[in-house]
Amino acid sequence: MNTSEYTEKLKALANKELFGDEKMQLEKEIQENPALAEEFKKHLLAQELLEAFISQDLKKKLNTFPLPQEKPESSGAVIRKLNPSRYKWAIAASVSLILGVSSYLFMENEYSYQHLANNYVPQMQEVRGTNLVTDDILEKASSYISNNKSEMAIPLLTSITLDDDRFFIGQLLLGNAYYQIDNFSAASDAFIQSSKSADEEVKYQGQYSFLLCELKLKSWSEENQRLLKELSENEFFIYKNEAEALLQKLKIAKYFN
Amino acid sequence: MNSSLETMDLAAAIRFGGSKREQALSSLYNVTGLFFKIKQMVTSHGGNEEDARDVFHEGIITLDRKIRQDEYEDRGSIESYLYGVCRFIWSNQLRKNKRVELKEDFTPYDQSTGENPLDTMLNNEGQNMVATLFSQLGDNCSKILSLWKLSYSMNEIAEEMGLPSGDNARKHKFRCYQKLLGLIDNSPELATNLKNLG
Known part of the structure; x- marks a missing residue:
């Protein structure tokens, strides 16, 4: 092979464009020939420099883009956010919320805390992560909960430990699972854990769901009321409107509980 | 999204290169709510909007390079991956500046694999x-x-x-x-x- 041919092949190898026998042959020659190995390092460095230049160029281009200005969808659009084929339970719950509110006035004990809680259910968010093993667990658990098989989701979710970066989302799902089987005490504990997340979406959802558990357990307090008020005034909480509506009803409900 | 990208997801388009990569990066930049979520993460941990913009841009640059160098695995959505990268970039910045005490769960992504998305970034x-x-x-x-x-x-x-x-x-x-x-x-x-x- 002449110098020019070597240059082309070394360039191709450095750019990951050489395959099969040709690649193996050249790699063998590089291992056996120190001068060739030095030459190959130059080509690798050339590729590295080109990557760095491309990154700098991309940065300049991105700086010319106007920043996206949109806010997340309001809580009224929460049904559209969820993937219908995976979260039928959450959607059914959301629909039942709307129907429940309209039939609300015709039911007995309509202002009892438990009855109020019946019209507001914890919402389940789509979970996708960057850790393969935990992703599998979360997606399987979501699917079980959607298919009313919470008892199968629970052992999966309790296996996610605190050092996992998806722990708090796992706790949110765990709370949903316990809630579904009417274990409001365990659900409450899980939602309290999820509310410690630094991810505000998870944190506020955990807080809100914890409050729904408190209603179910008939242990409503001034502290709960204060927390609900905060959520109802929080522009970044996606269920702000639901929290506001519940707060209004609780103003009346306190006379019946 | 441009119709030519409908048959090809964003990661594949970036990997393909050429003009498809340009279109895919532009689409990714404008994914609804993505920047807002990143901005929330940054501003709730000691940063401002300008910091959020820098983190967002660095995240896209890192992701672009990882995809083209076949270091990106298609697990979960690309948007979630990008969010994870941005979280890592910001947590690293905070540690360098020692600006804010990090909460216990603000951890780098992919710790189990030891992967560091900043390995490809220059000082x-x-x-x-x-x-x-x-x-x-x-x-x-x-x-x-x-x-x-x-x-x-x-x-x-x-x-x-x-x-x-x-x-x-x-x-x-x-x-x-x-x-x-x-x-x-x-x-x-x-x-x-x-x-x-x-």
Whole structure:
């Protein structure tokens, strides 16, 4: 092979464009020939420099883009956010919320805390992560909960430990699972854990769901009321409107509980 | 999204390179709510909107490079992956600046694999060396080589650079590449300094 041919092949190898026998042959020659190995390092460095230049160029281009200005969808659009084929339970719950509110006035004990809680259910968010093993667990658990098989989701979710970066989302799902089987005490504990997340979406959802558990357990307090008020005034909480509506009803409900 | 991207997801389009990559990056930039979520993460941990913009941009640059170098695995959505990268970038920045005490769960992503998305990023000195080198290489050669690196065809490069044909573009690319190797030969400190990352 002449110098020019070597240059082309070394360039191709450095750019990951050489395959099969040709690649193996050249790699063998590089291992056996120190001068060739030095030459190959130059080509690798050339590729590295080109990557760095491309990154700098991309940065300049991105700086010319106007920043996206949109806010997340309001809580009224929460049904559209969820993937219908995976979260039928959450959607059914959301629909039942709307129907429940309209039939609300015709039911007995309509202002009892438990009855109020019946019209507001914890919402389940789509979970996708960057850790393969935990992703599998979360997606399987979501699917079980959607298919009313919470008892199968629970052992999966309790296996996610605190050092996992998806722990708090796992706790949110765990709370949903316990809630579904009417274990409001365990659900409450899980939602309290999820509310410690630094991810505000998870944190506020955990807080809100914890409050729904408190209603179910008939242990409503001034502290709960204060927390609900905060959520109802929080522009970044996606269920702000639901929290506001519940707060209004609780103003009346306190006379019946 | 451009109809040609409908049959190809964003990661695949970036990997494909050429103009499809440009379209995919633009689409990713404008995914509904993505920047807002990143901004929330940054501003709730001691940053401002400008910090959020920088983190978002660095995240996209890192993701682009990882995909093109086959270091990105298609698990979960690309938007979630990008969010994870941005979280890591910001947590790393905070640790460097010691601005804010990090909450216990604000951890880098992919800790189990030990993967560090900042492994591919240069420090300021490295960035300056790259900028100097490519200014010596010249605008035309810099552009031809970067288009070639981004998998544009020779005909596309010819069109972009106003050259008469793909063959002509190929000759220019060869000469520019030789020029780059010559500059590397004349800058032995390059290899050493580019090893000092982050």
